[in-house]
Amino acid sequence: MTVHLEIKNLRKDYKRGETVFSAVKDVNLEVNGGDFISVVGHSGSGKSTLLNLIAGLLLPTSGEILLDGESAIISSDDKASRLRNTVIGHIPQGQSLLSNLTVFDNVRLPFYLSEREGDPSAQVHELLTGLGIGSLAGSYPNSLSGGEARRVAIARALINKPAILLADEPTSDLDAENTDEIMLLFKRIAKEGTAVIMVTHDQRTLNAVDRSYTMEDGVLSNHSV
Amino acid sequence: MRKNYIFGALFVIAGLLIAIGPKTIFAVCNSDGEMTMKCFYVAQTELAIGIAIAILGVVLAILKDSAAQITASIALALNGIITILIPDVLIGVCKSAHMHCNAVTRPALNILGALVIVLAAIGIVLFREKDSKVNE
Amino acid sequence: MSNKPLTIWQLAVANIKRKPLRTAGLIIIVALVAFVLFAGGILSVSLKNGLESMKERLGADLLVVPVGYDEGVEGIIVKGEPAYFYFDKSVETELEKVEGVKSVSSQFYLTSLNQDCCSVPVQFIGFDPETDFSIQPWISEVYSKDIKDGELIIGSDITADENNRLKFFGEEYTVAAKLEETGTGLDQAVYANMNTLVHLFGAAKEKGLTFIDTIDPESSVSSVLVRLEDGYDLDEVTHNIRASSDGLQVIKTKSMVTGIADDLDGLVSVIYVFAALFLVVVLIMLVIVFSVTANERKKEFATLRALGASGKKLARLVITEALLICGIGGSAGTIVSAVIVLSFSTYIGDRLGLPYLQPGIAGVFGIALLALAVSLGLGPLGSAYTAGRLNRREVYLTMREGE
Numbered sequence: 001m002t003v004h005l006e007i008k009n010l011r012k013d014y015k016r017g018e019t020v021f022s023a024v025k026d027v028n029l030e031v032n033g034g035d036f037i038s039v040v041g042h043s044g045s046g047k048s049t050l051l052n053l054i055a056g057l058l059l060p061t062s063g064e065i066l067l068d069g070e071s072a073i074i075s076s077d078d079k080a081s082r083l084r085n086t087v088i089g090h091i092p093q094g095q096s097l098l099s100n101l102t103v104f105d106n107v108r109l110p111f112y113l114s115e116r117e118g119d120p121s122a123q124v125h126e127l128l129t130g131l132g133i134g135s136l137a138g139s140y141p142n143s144l145s146g147g148e149a150r151r152v153a154i155a156r157a158l159i160n161k162p163a164i165l166l167a168d169e170p171t172s173d174l175d176a177e178n179t180d181e182i183m184l185l186f187k188r189i190a191k192e193g194t195a196v197i198m199v200t201h202d203q204r205t206l207n208a209v210d211r212s213y214t215m216e217d218g219v220l221s222n223h224s225v
Numbered sequence: 226m227r228k229n230y231i232f233g234a235l236f237v238i239a240g241l242l243i244a245i246g247p248k249t250i251f252a253v254c255n256s257d258g259e260m261t262m263k264c265f266y267v268a269q270t271e272l273a274i275g276i277a278i279a280i281l282g283v284v285l286a287i288l289k290d291s292a293a294q295i296t297a298s299i300a301l302a303l304n305g306i307i308t309i310l311i312p313d314v315l316i317g318v319c320k321s322a323h324m325h326c327n328a329v330t331r332p333a334l335n336i337l338g339a340l341v342i343v344l345a346a347i348g349i350v351l352f353r354e355k356d357s358k359v360n361e
Numbered sequence: 362m363s364n365k366p367l368t369i370w371q372l373a374v375a376n377i378k379r380k381p382l383r384t385a386g387l388i389i390i391v392a393l394v395a396f397v398l399f400a401g402g403i404l405s406v407s408l409k410n411g412l413e414s415m416k417e418r419l420g421a422d423l424l425v426v427p428v429g430y431d432e433g434v435e436g437i438i439v440k441g442e443p444a445y446f447y448f449d450k451s452v453e454t455e456l457e458k459v460e461g462v463k464s465v466s467s468q469f470y471l472t473s474l475n476q477d478c479c480s481v482p483v484q485f486i487g488f489d490p491e492t493d494f495s496i497q498p499w500i501s502e503v504y505s506k507d508i509k510d511g512e513l514i515i516g517s518d519i520t521a522d523e524n525n526r527l528k529f530f531g532e533e534y535t536v537a538a539k540l541e542e543t544g545t546g547l548d549q550a551v552y553a554n555m556n557t558l559v560h561l562f563g564a565a566k567e568k569g570l571t572f573i574d575t576i577d578p579e580s581s582v583s584s585v586l587v588r589l590e591d592g593y594d595l596d597e598v599t600h601n602i603r604a605s606s607d608g609l610q611v612i613k614t615k616s617m618v619t620g621i622a623d624d625l626d627g628l629v630s631v632i633y634v635f636a637a638l639f640l641v642v643v644l645i646m647l648v649i650v651f652s653v654t655a656n657e658r659k660k661e662f663a664t665l666r667a668l669g670a671s672g673k674k675l676a677r678l679v680i681t682e683a684l685l686i687c688g689i690g691g692s693a694g695t696i697v698s699a700v701i702v703l704s705f706s707t708y709i710g711d712r713l714g715l716p717y718l719q720p721g722i723a724g725v726f727g728i729a730l731l732a733l734a735v736s737l738g739l740g741p742l743g744s745a746y747t748a749g750r751l752n753r754r755e756v757y758l759t760m761r762e763g764e
Contacts, residue, residue: 023718043638055667057666060542077672077673078671079671080671081666081669081670081671081672081674082669082670082671084667084669085669086669087669087670088669089666090667090669092663092664092667094660095669096660097664098378098661098664098665099379099563100375100378100379100380101372101375105367105375108367108369108371109668110668110669111367112366112367112368113665113669113670114669119366121364139493155666160669198366216596320520320521321518321519321549322518322520322548322707323441323518323549323707323711327707328415328705328707328708328711329705329708332704332705332708333704333705334702335704336701336704339700
């Protein structure tokens, strides 16, 4: 069974002095498990705000986010955090690994952020090996290359087997070869049933996705590849 | 390795304090007159022990082999024990609780001696850890 | 690589371990706080104990000494500085007749020589077992028999040899008992009855103590302790004594105690004010350091949020880190302070020149726990502001676009 994410008239307003400014304006979007979509836009277009809204890190001003038909807008921080931890895999922008933890600890960290039984060690090694970085488990992030660090962040996003994978600029600062590999990886992840939502301004990624949207001044528009 | 430099430096400082302290900072009581006091001999003996500790500290900083570092640490710990035994057991200081050698020199030497022992013990553990890592 | 669960605690340990300089700096500051608190606590309690014990020990309302020797007798009692001075024994009988005086008892002072150079002069205090009310109650706490001629009772700072004997002016004396510590100069005194003192006096004369040549020990005393009749006023009786004869200096033990109490209050309030100021400064500093570091760690916290950590968890992480730092610093500071302050207690007491009686093990432990608890409390207090900010939704939690 795959996930069904539905976003209806989603809006996020910020007040700047007297003027109200909408970072996200009446966005509608539907994503299913297995989809690999991208949202393209300049910085400041509202695409990261959209991701944060989906992740429950921000509360929308109005609109709805439905996860398998149930509202995913939760005012309790604890509950929203638990939902995010179990349903969503998040690859934040840029270098997002915790520099005080080894690669191994970085990847298994999300497992321990909610109450869970068991030991994720085997899974961590499996993920790292699958991403071709099995030998780096004991290293600290500052000794990794950009491509390696991004793979670790992907492994970390996958550790809780999320239904939705959110990726914020996953290919920034990467060369063409690494970019292609990561796109292949996302395709594979999508094929296994996960909904992959990627926010980017990297044109190189466009032909890898199933659907692509453009975001400008908070407005999301369909954009055929 | 930086570790044994730090330890070496600490032992040199402690050793010099043990050597010179009983004659300066926490001096023993004055010995005027013909009779020489116990504390005078405490100061003399600690001068020798303190210098030995300082030299061992330098040796520890130079040594690279961890077995040799552990040996030096054991020697340092023994010297620390002697540092304490001299005023407390082997020679002793003036009986009166309020005389400078009893109120100041003796506790100062006890603390410095204990410091040398504790540092040496930590050193032994650390140098052994390094050793076992190499063997893995 | 450890397979131990990655708890908040483990995360906090990793975080403080990987910032060794910052951690070491904070630990040292907290250790200083604990050091000051423990040392200040021991100092103020010891001084108060010393004063209490001196009050109890004196036992007399008035002390009468030859004119000009009030400082001499204070030196003996407070600082343990030996002194001797004499007036005629008839003073005792005269004082007994003064209105308002209930009982009197005379004491005879003498000091030993620097015989071998490893000893300081000792204060001898001779008392009259028939009339004494100030020393015998304390002797009876440690020794139930009567003090025979030739027997000594020693203060807690005097050490007898292995055979429980002490040698003065070439003769050996038996030590009958050792008094409990008082923290006053009286710990450095040796007590005996008048007969023994007269004997010691003779021996001292033989050894060439020329300054006492003109004194006849049988007809001289050094001080007379006076107890008042109930209902009589101190000033009134002091006046009566002054009127009765010349050449007497009357010391009210109460004002001696209050004089010291005044000194002590000043000293103790300086200790308290210093400790409190230090505590406040460190607390403010910790608040600033934790909040500045939190700003630097915004990205780290935002990542944790994105991975599913609640605001509460972030707050707990920051507080745990602060607690770890304060726990380590507090223990280290308390231990170092205990080693130094307890080792040098005799020296500290001597330098302060005030009665200084260190509390027992339970008291020391209590003060250590207090110092530890306060320095540990700095952790949550110092990080509460930061933790509160992290616990608020939407403020810290998102990585801004373009960041």
